[in-house]
Amino acid sequence: MEPACAAPPPWQHATARTNMTTSTEILTVSLALVRTTPTGPELFWARRCADRDFLAGFHAFFAGSVESNDDDLKSAAMRECFEECGLIFTGDGIRTIPVEKRIPETLAQTGVQSAQTRLEHLGWWTTPQWLSTSFSTAFFGLLLTESEGQKLDRLSEELDPDEFDEGWWISPRDALQQWWEGRAFITTPIRSIIESLADGSKALKSLPAPDRLGPTRTSAGTSQTSQICGGTVLAPLRTLTLPPATHTNAIIAGDRQFVVIDPGAPDEGRLAPLLEHLEKRAQQGDQCMGIVLTHHHRDHVGGLELLSHHLDAPILAHPETLRRLGRLPLPTQKLVDGQHIKIDHPGPLRAIYTPGHAPGHFAFFQRDTKLLFAGDMMASQGTIIIDPPEGDMGDYLRSLRRLRKLRPRAVLCAHGPLVTTPLELIDHYLEHRQVREEKVLDALREQGPATAKKLVPHAYDDAPPEVWPLAERSLLAHLQHLQKQGLATQDDDRFVALPL
Ligand SMILES: [Zn+2]
Structure with missing residues (x-):
């Protein structure tokens, strides 16, 4: 697959009404509404529902995919804005339409065209290549007049639920403060736009020129770092991990004093995004306090x-992890x-012992931001294998429940993007394991006595045969868990269900 950042569509191509998307890239638009108030500019941002496929729980502008009947990108942006908050421009001003009346005909009858000429193009952004879905987004801004802005005081009541x-409405400075403190999550281009507004400019024209915005424009082929909030930087590194995941998230936690979590890339090329970031931090005088490992798997420790040639800091890990790794290049x-x-900022990380995936597994919780660094306890992209004898299903489920009790605000897994709905993710994992274990027990009752291998096609009949060899490992972990609960017994490599 082509890297998402390799070839963003030029303006002309993107405005053509044919071929608006490629098979690997979805064309989207985003519209920032900005108003002026006596105390300075304000922008409207809204939190995306938890069940959204992309950027659930993130704060964003009005946005969505370009559709085949959109005349161009600007009309697509106005249509999305209309659908999501009901805003229309008429001959004598602006008003909002209730959500149930937001049909294309309503939009077509208004003076939407006149408003389109007021849109400023703020830049392009293409999602980083490590995300499984690739979006290319054109950002626009619409500066409302003072009277228009006043009329939209209660815009929050018009949002499509x-x-x-x-x-x-929020001032750019307050928005950045919320992001910095980890209370609101935003993408890099939205942060760039807000930072430009916070610079004190009221005119949208002074925002970044087209093609200047976004983290992936200039370095095709390498991963990028992105700042999650103040004191937390994500550096997805290409690693030898389990497909469909392709990257492991190295995390740089802390500000002037920081630690690096899970540097998994095994060579200079793949470690480059992290090394470049560390060099920048060293130039700023920031100090690395340690390299922290969640567990010993190669895709977490490969770097x-x-x-060790770049940092003079100790490796911090569970004794089981250190024992498995043997001789290490640092104290x-x-x-x-x-x-x-x-x-130093935003506060210490607490090590939470979470065995199950690996014997010495730690997750890390930051009380000040309520951010959870989950390692391989969960994945927002890819899958978690429980592979005996290192993997233990009972331990794993206990560890998941322990993480749930922390009630994190967001979770960074070792694979995949930030998840702002952590409890839903943990519950999904717990339910998934429970359903699977019931399937394993049913299969055992029907097929037993049986080996794990024999049970796989029955207990994993919803999974493609390519994944059965890996599934067999987790199935074995379920069988051992059933055994510990007194629901099965083992005779050599065969298992038997016990009567209830
Ligand atoms: Zn692992």
Whole structure:
């Protein structure tokens, strides 16, 4: 597959009414409404519903895919804005249409064309290549007059409840403060736009020129870093991990004093995004306090040797992890459950012992932001294997429940993007395992006595045969868990269901 960032569509191509999307790239538009108030500019942002496929729980502008009957990108942006908050421009001003009356005919009858000429193109952004879905987004801004802005004071009441669960006008500085404190999550281009507004300019024209915006414009072929909030930077690194995941998230946590979590890339090329970031931090005088490992798997530790040439900091991990890794290129420190790892901002990371996927697995919780760094306990892209004897299903389920009790605000897994609906993700994993274990027990009752291999086609009949060899490992973990619960017994490599 082509890297998403390799060839963003030029303006002309994107405005053509044919071939608006390619098979790997979805063309979308985003519209920022900006108004002036006596105290300065305000923008309208809204939080995307938790069940959205993309950027669920993120704060965003009005946005969506370009459709085949859109005349061009600007009309697509106005249509999305109309659908999501009901805004229309008529000959004598603006008004909002209730959600149930937002049909194309209503939009067509208004003076939408006149408003389109007021849209400023703020830039292009293409999603980073490590995301499984690729979007190319044209950002626009619409600066409302003072009287228009006043009329939209209660715009939050007009939001389409299928799209957003809340939204409000906010000053650029307050928006950035919320992002910095980890209370609102936004994408990099939206942050760029807000930062430009916070610079004190009221005119949207002073925002970044087209083609200047976004993290993926200039370095096709490499991963990028992105700042999740103040003191948390994500550096997805291409690693030797389990498909469909292709990257492991290295995380740089802390500000002037920081730690690096899970540097998994095994060579200079794949480690480059992290090394470049660390070089920048060193130039700023920031200090690395340690390299922290969630567990010993190769896609989490592959960069240790190379990193030891660049950093003079200890490796912090569970004794089981350190024992499995053997000789290491840097001094080591054993981490214990509950230990606080000191970083200066936004506050220390607490080590949460979470065995199950690996014997020495730690997740890390930051109380100040309620961010959870989950390692391989969950994945927002890819799958988690419980592979005995290192993997233990009972431990894994207990660990998941322990993470749930922390009630995190967001979770960064080792694979995939930030998840702002962590409880839903944890519940999904718990339910998924429960359903699977019931299927395993049913299959065992019907087929037993049986080996794990024999049960796979029955317990994983909803999965393609290519994944059965890996599924067999998790199935074995389920069988052992059933055994511990007194629901099955083992005779050599064959299992038997016990009567209830
Ligand atoms: Zn792992």
